[in-house]
Amino acid sequence: MITSISVRNFGCFDDTDYVLNLKPETFIIGPNNVGKSTFFSAYALIVQRGSFYYPLTKFNNMQEASFGLKKDSQIRLAVAGEYARGVAESLLLMDVARNSSGIEARGHPDAQGAFGTQLATTWFLTSDRIFIPYSQSIPGGPQPVLDHRASNVIAFLLERWTSRDPNWPEAELWLRKIDPSMELLISPLRGTNASIETRRKYVKLIADVNVAFQGGGIQRALQIIAAIVFSPKGSVIMIEEPEMNLHKETQEILVDLFNKAVNEWEKQIIVTTHSWDMILPFISDIGKGSKRGADHVKADPSKFKLVAFSFQGGIIRIEDYDIRKEFDLIKKDFKLIWG
DSSP states (O other): OEEEEEEESSTTOOSSOEEEEOOSEEEEEOOTTSSHHHHHHHHHHHHTTTOTTSGGGOOSSHHHHTTTOOTTOEEEEEEEEEETTEEEEEEEEEETTTTEEEEEEEEOGGGHHHHHHHHHTOEEEOTTOOOOOSOEEOOSSOOOSOOTTOTTHHHHHHHHHHTTOTTHHHHHHHHHHHOTTEEEEEOOEETTEEOOEEEEEETTEEEEEEGGGSOHHHHHHHHHHHHHHHSOTTOEEEEEOTTTTOOHHHHHHHHHHHHHHHHHSOOEEEEEOOOHHHHHHHHHHTSSSOOOOTTSOOOOGGGEEEEEEEEETTEEEEEEOOTTSOHHHHHHHHHHHHO
C-alpha cells in the first residue's frame, strides 16, 4: 500500500515538503488549481524514473515543473509504501540547474522488489478519458493495463473476453447495477477490428448494441469498472474526477465498487473529486448522515480518509477532513471548499 506522496519545489509547491498521507481508500477534495493533480504528476514521475515524456506529468522538463524557481533549486519527490515485510520509500531528486535527476530507493531490503513492482503497476485514469469508439484496430502484444485515457479499453477488454477472464461476470454485474436492462457484456473481434457491445433488453426486443451508441456516462463507468475489476489483487488505482458524465445514483454505485475493491480485493483507491454526491455515501457510512440500505457496500472507517486541499493567504494547505461532524456543518464546509 502507498502510505504517502510528498513534493517540494514542484508545480505550484514551494521549497517546503508538502505531504499527502494516504489510506487504502483516499478521497481528495478542494477547488480548482490548488495542486491536487500535481501529486498524481509527482507519483507518475517516480513511476517513470524521472521521465517527463509520460503524459500524466503534464510538464516537459524540470524548468516547467519548477515554475519560476531559482536555477539552483532542487525538486524533491517521494513516495512511501508499507508492506508485510517492511516499509520502503522511493525518492526522486532533480537538480534544476544541472538538468539532471537521480532515483534513490530506501527502506527495508526485502520490501524493495515488491515496492518497485507496486509503483510500476499503478493504474491511472485521468479526467481527460476518451469516449469509446465504435471499433478499433487491435494492436499486437498484450494489454496489461488501461492507459491513463483508457484509449486502449477495447483491446484491453477483448483480451479478457477471449481469455475467459474469471472476473468478467463481476464486470457485467456492476454494469447491470447501473443499467438493469443490460444482460450481457461482450467484446467481439471481426477481422482485425474489435468493439465493445452490451446485450440490452428493450421491452420485447433483445439486441446487441455498440457501447459507442450508448450514453457517455455508461462509457465512463465502463472504463472505471474495467480498471478496478480486472486490475490484480493489491493494485493501486488513481482516478481523477470519476463523476464526469455520471448521474448521482451511478456515482453511488461506483462508490460501492470502490468500497468492495478496498474491503475485499485488497486494492487501494485514490480519487480526486468535485462531486458532493461522491462524498455523501461516506458521510452516511462513516459520519452522521442517514444510513444507507443493506444493498450497498459500506466503507470501512479504518481504511478511509478524506483530504481537503485549500488556498489560504497565498499558501496551499493539505488537511485531513473529519466527516463525523454534524451534517449541516459538513454542508457549510463543503460550500466553502468548492464555492
